[in-house]
Structure formats: structure tokens, C-alpha cells
Amino acid sequence: MLDTAETPAETGINERIAERVRELRAARGYTLDALAARCGVSRSMISMIERGAASPTAVVLDKLAAGLGVSLASLFGGEQEGAPSEPLVRRAQQLKWRDPESGYTRRNLSPPGWPSPFQLVEVEFPAGARVAYETGSRESAMHQQVWVMSGRVDIVIGDTLHALQQGDCLAMRLDRPLIFSNPTSKAARYVLAICDAPAT
Structure with a gap:
């Protein structure tokens, strides 16, 4: 059985994913219901993901990415708030x-x-x-x-x-x-x- 307890780093990434999904949905003008209809993920699950209250699986995130028209990797990307993007990451x-x-x-x-x-x-x-x-x-x-x-x-x-x-x-x-x-x-x-x- 897999250990489902979250580490602080995983909690931080879930918050990052939450922010990114909110940003992408707002940029496209989708309501929660509209995104749910596009990607096949329930409205309640999307809401929980956007609040950082859920630890979504790769399959759920892939469906969200498809509904938003982006790659799965882009849900983890984006700049850290207040930090300019740089061409090098250690x-x-x-x-x-x-x-x-x-x-x-x-x-x-x-x-x-x-x-x-x-x-x-x-x-x-x-x-x-x-x-x-x-x-x-x-x-x-x-x-x-x-x-x-x-x-x-x-x-x-x-x-x-x-x-x-x-x-x-x-x-x-x-x-x-x-x-x-x-x-x-x-x-x-x-x-x-x-x-x-x-x-x-």
C-alpha cells in the first residue's frame, strides 16, 4: 500500500497546482461547470484542487490539462510569485x-x-x-x-x-x-x- 501522507514539499506543489489551474481557467473564461464538462472531472473535485484541498492523481491532472488545452507538465510550471523567470534552474x-x-x-x-x-x-x-x-x-x-x-x-x-x-x-x-x-x-x-x- 502506498504512503498517502503528504510532505511539506508535496503540500507546496499542490498549492502551486491549485494556483495554476485557477489562473488557466480564469484566462479562458471557464466556469467550474464549463471546465468539468470539458475535461470529465467533477465540479467538486476541480473546486477542491483549486483550493489546494485535494491531492489529485496524474490521471485527473491530465484530464484537467486536456480540458484547459495545455500539457500536464505546464500545470506544475509557471514562475514563483515575485520571482522573475531565469534560463537556468538548479x-x-x-x-x-x-x-x-x-x-x-x-x-x-x-x-x-x-x-x-x-x-x-x-x-x-x-x-x-x-x-x-x-x-x-x-x-x-x-x-x-x-x-x-x-x-x-x-x-x-x-x-x-x-x-x-x-x-x-x-x-x-x-x-x-x-x-x-x-x-x-x-x-x-x-x-x-x-x-x-x-x-x-
Whole structure:
């Protein structure tokens, strides 16, 4: 069973996610009901996320990101309040978040708030972990590449299985259901390169 107790750092990230979702929803002029209808997440859950009262899973955040027309990584991004964006972010300053359902952790490698068409994310994927994204509902598909640094990661895009080993790199469009899994007894690590611009 996964430990669901939040650390202070995780609480801070949930507050950051809350602020980002509120900002994006307001910028698009969506009510809570309108966003709920767009992304398939209940109005009450969105409200709790925006208040920082919930620890949303990666699947819920992906649905929210799709409804808002942004990448999942962008929900963790943005500048810290009062801090100008810089082209360099040190390892110790990179945001880290853990999915409460699968236990996988993601670290935003890219400088927060820096204007760039792509973002880098490092993922530590536990043994036996599985995450199923319903990214096929996005209005505009986005590009993403996965480069495996260690271990094995199985990725199912639509009906196609890709078994990735260390050093393998897979390019994909986020326009179909997507499942990440680690079928082994050892943790895996990979880097995601995410392009925020819609795929053509």
C-alpha cells in the first residue's frame, strides 16, 4: 500500500497546482461547470484542487490539462510569485511531485516560467506501476518523446505496444489513449520531452 501522507514539499506543489489551474481557467473564461464538462472531472473535485484541498492523481491532472488545452507538465510550471523567470534552474530548485495513486515521481527539469516551446521532465517509475491517460480527448494533439535512462517502460498508444529498454527513445502524438507501465521488479527512470505547441 502506498504512503498517502503528504510532505511539506508535496503540500507546496499542490498549492502551486491549485494556483495554476485557477489562473488557466480564469484566462479562458471557464466556469467550474464549463471546465468539468470539458475535461470529465467533477465540479467538486476541480473546486477542491483549486483550493489546494485535494491531492489529485496524474490521471485527473491530465484530464484537467486536456480540458484547459495545455500539457500536464505546464500545470506544475509557471514562475514563483515575485520571482522573475531565469534560463537556468538548479537541481535543488526543480519541482518534484509524486502521483498518490501509482507512486511515480516527476521532476520538472526545465526553468519555470521561461518562454520555450518545449519542457523536459524526469520520471522515476516504480516497479509494477501503471498509469493510463485518456489523452485522446484533447482538441489539439501535442508532441512528446520518451527517452529511457534505466529499466524498462511499456507504453501502449491506442492499440500499439512499445516495450522500451534503456537508451530507447519513442516519439508520439498525444491524440490517443496512452498507458505507461513498468512490468518489472525494478524501478525505471525516463525523461519526457514535451512540446506545448499543438502537433500538426
